[in-house]
Amino acid sequence: MSGTTPGAADAAHPAAQLPTASGPLTGEKEPGQPSRTDVFFRELVRGSAVTTILAFVLAMIVGGVLIAVTNEEVQRTSGYFFARPTDTLVAAWNAIYTGYEALFRGAVFNPRVGDFSAQIRPLTNTLGFAAPLIAAGLGVALAFRVGLFNIGARGQMLVGALFAGFFAFNLDLPLLVHLPLTLLAGILGGAIWGGLVGLLKARTGAHEVILTIMLNYVAYYLLLWMLRTPGLLQAEGSNQPQSQPTPATAQFPDLFGPTFPQLDWGFVIVVVATVFVWWLIERSSLGLRMRAVGENPHAARAGGINVERIYIYAMVFAGGLAGLAAMNQIQGNVTTGFAATIDAGIGFDAITVALLGRSRAWGTFAAGILFGALKAGSFSMQAQGIPVDIVLVVQSLVVLFIAAPPLLRAVFFLPKTEIEKADKARAKAAKKAVAA
Template sequence: MSGITPGAPDAAHTPADDEQLPRASGPLTGEDPAPTRSGIFLRELMRGSAMTTVLAIVLAMIVGGVLIASTNKEVQAAAGYFFARPGDTLVAIWNAVIGGYEALFRGAVFNPRGNDFAAQIRPLTNSLGFAAPLIAAGLGVALAFRTGLFNIGARGQMLIAAMFAGLFAFNLDLPMWIHLPLTLVIGIAGGALWGGLVGLLKAKTGAHEVILTIMLNYVAYYLLLWMLRTPGLLQMPGNNQPQTAPTPASAQFPDLLGPRFPALDWGFVVVVVATVVVWWVIERSSLGLRLRAVGENPHAARAAGISVQRIYLYAMLFAGGLAGLAAMNQIQGNVTTGFGATIDAGIGFDAITVALLGRSRAWGTFAAGILFGALKAGSFSMQAQGIPVDIVLVVQSLIVLFIAAPPLLRAVFFLPKTDAEKAAKARAKAAKKAVTA
């Protein structure tokens, strides 16, 4: 009997056999199985910014539902005898939350109770009308964000734009095809000059744009208020109230879909065009490349030969001009009976939220503006049902809060961690081991 030498290869076993046999993997081998294409796609989808945004909206709506239920009188009454008849409380909670969000949908998107199709889709046109100035101002803030500038001066830029339009365009007697675009251009120029002042001061003196924009917001407000209280400047003739004369009919945006949809005018079309222009400038032009380079690393951009100071000036000129466009949507479309010092209506600060929700991208900001416009339009229907309008503001704030804290969202919905989070956790664990050792 011939033996086999220990350690010697089997004569019947060839290297080709190793190539044909699949490699063992799994928990018993200590190795993770190779991920499939569908698994990789699903993991990347769950980690993506789009999923984070959707889940942030869902979670904010859930919290909003809790607030709606807790402020509902029927829910409060049924909760008094919860342990005797818990079903009544649950039914009251369901009716309150579903009724509230149904009212939001009915006031923002589609009203099935309308008499005809025009009445049914009017809420959607109202949402788009409310969204137009939010989108314009949000684009200005987003463009500054992409350049590394925190522009919180959209309010002041809107006020100065309205002031310029009132001073230099309201008293003109021109045909509409001249008066309307001239008023629009004057307002955009006023906002651009006020934003460009910030860029110039930052470029020449190094002053921080946050301090500059905050202070210039106050300057713009009180300057406009003084002009509104001074006869011969912006105050309506024969009136003691701090308000301008109505916007001339020849300077107003015509209704886009006719008089049955008064909230939607041609100003929305102008905002769509502005969105396309901003997208092209940032993502496709050489100027946009320099803007993004400065936003990523101004020191590296300077070393590459880019004039950082000039880019700061350009960025704030664009940002101010877009805020001016938002102001023109207000005085040429939404508020044509004369404006006061509160013509910005909080849009300048809401624009920061819109830009953050849109992740400083042109079309993301456009979608975020429509969402916030829908929330604003639907809030009136919710208020008619006895739901506090402040709940909508809470939902808006929570959306931004959850988007700004992706780890919180991943913990709530058990989403996979990103590679950066895994690396940070591994470094923390290694550092802890090093300390204990």
């Protein structure tokens, strides 16, 4: 045996006894762990903002293909594609460029006119079209955060218009009184109709989807009956199912004067409503309870939260916001008298806006402006001979791609989430087990 003691050997070779230091405290990454740059990149591309942008880009690409396919020049040149393929490709490029250039001119900025006010008028039109979409979308998004699928914004808008027309149109009041009174009447009508859904769900357990669908029909036929009945909402001296024009003292004044007629003070009220919804959901104690119910109503009930009461509150707020959307219609966009179609599809578009906005207040605000831009620009696209249905297809595709993140990640070769990786591993393991 050697005369060297174990302690002396350890002292002579300290590196052989101690593991290599690693980890965040040493500045070195642990073996097998991705770098901070890789982690940041993966989290970035998996984020909701990037997913939303990519969904819109992919929808625009598909829309461009549809524009090219439906173009007459592209169809003509495709007849001899294999003889001169460049003719077809150039025609397709011209069709796509012309269509989206018209969309930009109609929604954001029109450089073809000399007057600056006329050049930026498309942007104000976009904001004007976006106002009711944002308001109704906020109502749907708020209900989503509480775990409620509110597809009754249409009925809530119709009852809001009914209340405003029945209780406020026949009054002779100054502007400072008549305008806010009409606005409050519409919000109250929508809140009552939405609150009815919350009350029925809380007391009977009925599903809000069934309730809102049925109440949409009830609201539509109730409003239609009142518009057809003299002495109720039908305009005097008319046999058409239409109300009298909105009184001048109940209309929203133009925000920047008659040069921009589409943008009025209703948009400012919608901005205030967005701030309110953000504060309510993200900062208030009631919002905390709402989010808790939306995450897990059983756990929220175990924690002492009155879930039924939260359902009622959520639907009251959602209905009131839909009523605000209706007021943006009859006090701003349609002042010559409204019919039973005053919702103009906004109640259902609001679902798309809320989904695109990830049920967040400012996300819904941005999504509403985007859809307002698509609506404003669709008129310019029609002038170029492009079907307006293309815009509707783009809107639908945006929702499709957002609702299916795995599809979007597969198209753009984005990294999978840990949940998707685990699911794939389990599927492989199950397949091997079956094969064995």
